Amino acid sequence: MVVEDEPELGADIAGYLTEYTCEMATTFSEALEKIGMYTYDCILLDLTLPGGDGLRLLDILKQEKRDDGIIIISARNALTDKVTGLTTGADDYIAKPFHLPELAARIYSVIRRKQFSSTNVVDQNEVRIDLLSKKVFVNEKEVALTKKELDLLLYFVGNRNKVISKSALAEHLSGDMADMFDSHAFVYAHIKNLKRKLSEAGYGNYLKNIYGTGYKWEI
Amino acid sequence: MKKLLDRNLKVFLLYALVVFLGSVPVYFFIVDLIWRTELHEHNMIVALRAKRNFELLTGDTGSLNNSIRAWNQIQPDASIIPVPAVNKDSVYTVYKHNSFTGHVELDRFHGLVTYFTVAGQPYRMTIETNIEESYETIGAITAVTAIFFLVLLGGFLLLNKRLSRKLWAPFHKTIDRLEAYDLKSQEHIPLPVTNIVEFEALHRGIRKLIDGNLTAYLEQKEFTENASHELQTPLAIVQSKLDLILQTQELTEEQSGIIENASKSLSRVSRINRNLVLLAKIDNRQFTDQxxxxxxxxxxxxxxxxxxxxxxxxxxxxxxxxxxxxxxxxxxxxxxxxxxxxxxxxxxxxxxxxxxxxxxxxxxxxxxxxxxxxxxxxxxxxxxxxxxxxxxxxxxxxxxxxxxxxxxxxxxxxxxxxxxxxxxxxxxxxxx
The missing domain is CATH 3.30.565.10 (Histidine kinase-like ATPase, C-terminal domain)
Structure with a gap:
């Protein structure tokens, strides 16, 4: 469910998350009503809502010991909100503005954590990613990836069949520091290494360069 | 830079000096006038008494002449001389050596010349009394004046020092508070309480100025904060639209390049915005964890x-x-x-x-x-x-x-x- 008072942004999020079924709520009471009726794999929660503070919804969910995944999306961008949000039981926090692929990757990660708490393994064609031990196997053979390469791989898996711009990738890899540079050559270098390692292990060419500026993990 | 009080003091002292210097001749003339008036009176009394005593001797020419001789012998500063005619009384002041005290310097004498007639014979009587010399009077007055001026000077300096410490204490406190004041603390300035009209006026002025600045500062800060917050949602929408456009099927390389460039500029705007929010938060002292x-x-x-x-x-x-x-x-x-x-x-x-x-x-x-x-x-x-x-x-x-x-x-x-x-x-x- 997307709880967001800006319908335009809510619609865009739903439009991007095509592999999920998205419900929308634009006010506090609407969100409260829906929470009462259904459980969700993941709730995207905006904190500034007409009719109430998003953090109160968080409290209600926790009191009922619900295990819906919760990601706070907030314009407040305040450190205190972030801390309060995470201590009251949100699974993640993302500040506006954000890249949709970044949000998708986080949703993917939250849902996986909720669903597979003990053996968190992703199987994707020939590749298997063990999220707990942080190991990657291709055809049962382990591939040694650096932390950033693994990070990228998970990002792509969370954004299957989506075109991801290089700047979104750069921002994912180095946060705020990324756009201090014009060139995102380092993104290219990491992706090249990742592709090389995977294909050497016998993985097909699923990771494609699109239009020269983006990448797509095509399944 | 000079202290305000020192400047004040300098002017006061100069004025006092002028007044004191001016007072010396005035004192002298007054003292001298009193001296002469009193001595003139004294001479007159002596002369009148002598004249009356002599006039009692009318008819006894022998004892009169003896008395006049004796007078002239015993009273060297006074003389009675027979003259052809009675004249008008007159006074004079003269400097001369005095033969009695052994003074080397000249002494000043105040003299009275008067006439009287006994038994048809007119006499001229001269009486002289020693009067304080003018230079001595001037000297004494100058000395006394100088002493008083010094006392005044010392007093002024001492008072000035104490006053500047006591009187100006609230002022210095105000200055200290002003120097230590930081607009960013967003508090009103704590000024000391005073019952001096001028200081209170100063405090009123300062308070008004700072309150105005504070309001302007808060408004400006609030504006930055609100503006940055308000920008975040539209920025998020633009960002998500760009991410969505990339997903459309028939996209040329040129179009995707344009999207990428727009995305880059957008992330720069977002970062400026984030940094402005951060600055506002540091200003607000919202980072309390240490x-x-x-x-x-x-x-x-x-x-x-x-x-x-x-x-x-x-x-x-x-x-x-x-x-x-x-x-x-x-x-x-x-x-x-x-x-x-x-x-x-x-x-x-x-x-x-x-x-x-x-x-x-x-x-x-x-x-x-x-x-x-x-x-x-x-x-x-x-x-x-x-x-x-x-x-x-x-x-x-x-x-x-x-x-x-x-x-x-x-x-x-x-x-x-x-x-x-x-x-x-x-x-x-x-x-x-």
Whole structure:
């Protein structure tokens, strides 16, 4: 469910998350009503809502010991909100503005954590990613990836069949520091290494360069 | 610069000096006049008594002549001489040697010449009385005046000192408060209570000025905060639209290039916006959590995060920090401070350049090779980036300065022999 008072942004999020079924709520009471009726794999929660503070919804969910995944999306961008949000039981926090692929990757990660708490393994064609031990196997053979390469791989898996711009990738890899540079050559270098390692292990060419500026993990 | 009271005192003293100097001749004339009047009166009394006594002797010419002779012998300063006719009385003042006291100097005498007639014979009677000499009078008056002037001078100096301490105490307190006042504290200025009209007027003026400034400051801050917050949602919408366009099927390479460029500019706007929010938050002192941190450790962690950029530019990037440097502060802010300084150095060093960083006690030094010096005075101001064409936000160093101000640290810059040298001294709340 997307709880967001800006319908335009809510619609865009739903439009991007095509592999999920998205419900929308634009006010506090609407969100409260829906929470009462259904459980969700993941709730995207905006904190500034007409009719109430998003953090109160968080409290209600926790009191009922619900295990819906919760990601706070907030314009407040305040450190205190972030801390309060995470201590009251949100699974993640993302500040506006954000890249949709970044949000998708986080949703993917939250849902996986909720669903597979003990053996968190992703199987994707020939590749298997063990999220707990942080190991990657291709055809049962382990591939040694650096932390950033693994990070990228998970990002792509969370954004299957989506075109991801290089700047979104750069921002994912180095946060705020990324756009201090014009060139995102380092993104290219990491992706090249990742592709090389995977294909050497016998993985097909699923990771494609699109239009020269983006990448797509095509399944 | 002179003290206000000293200036006052100088004028007062000059005026007093003029008055005292002017008073000397006035005193002299008055004293001399009194002297002469009194002596004239005295001479008159003596003369009248003598005249009456002589007139009693009318008819006894023998004893009259004997008496006159005796008078002239015994009273050397007075003489009775027979004259042909009675004349008008007259007075005179004369300087002459006096034969009795053995004074070497001339003495001053006040004389009276009067006439009387006994038995048809007119006599002239002269009586002289010693009067204080004018130079002695002037001398005495001058001396007394000088003594009083000195007493006045000493008194003034002493009073001035005490007054300036006591009278001006609230004023100095006000000045101290003003000097210590920081608009960013967003508090009203605590001025001392006073019952002096002028000081109260001053305080009223100060309060009015500061209240006005405070309101303007708060309004401006609120505006920045609100503006940045309001911008975040539309920015998020634009960002998501761009991400969505990329997903459409029939996209040419040219179009995707345009989207990528728009995305880049958008993320720059977002970052400027985030930094403005951050500045507002530092201003609001919203970072209250504090913990001891090891700056050396923090530097090494951040370097690992920046490895990509260092490799990309093939920089020589060395951190020398063998000793731990423990500083108390907010970890998030410390990370921002170091990141901004390090990224600044990386960004502005040309390919294959050098970035050398070392910790020396509680001073962090960040140096990197560069061509020309940067404008030191404007460097730490908002939006004053030396190079306009870079992708920086123009806020990085302003944030550094703001964080330093928050913790009482000091940040500096200098340029020497082809090296930019930034330094931060972690003082104040270090664990020394």
């Amino acid at each position: 913990e001891p941190m090891d700056m050396a450790q923090l530097l090494r962690e951040l370097k690992a995060d920046m490895e990509d950029f260092i490799e990309e530019k093939e920089l020589r990037f060395d951190i020398t920090a063998s000793q731990p440097c423990e500083v108390v502060g907010n970890r998030a802010l410390a990370e921002i401070l170091l990141t901004n300084l390090l990224m600044n150095a990386i960004r502005h060093t040309s390919t294959r350049g050098n970035v050398l960083i070392w910790l020396e006690g509680y001073t962090l030094n960040i140096t990197n090779t560069g061509a020309t010096s940067l404008p030191e005075d404007k460097l730490f101001n908002r939006f004053s980036s030396a190079a306009v064409h870079t992708t920086g936000t123009g806020l990085g160093l302003a944030i550094v300065k703001e964080i330093c101000q928050l913790y009482g640290w000091s940040a500096g810059y200098r340029f020497a022999e082809g090296w930019h040298h930034f330094s931060v001294r972690f003082t104040g709340n270090t664990k020394e």
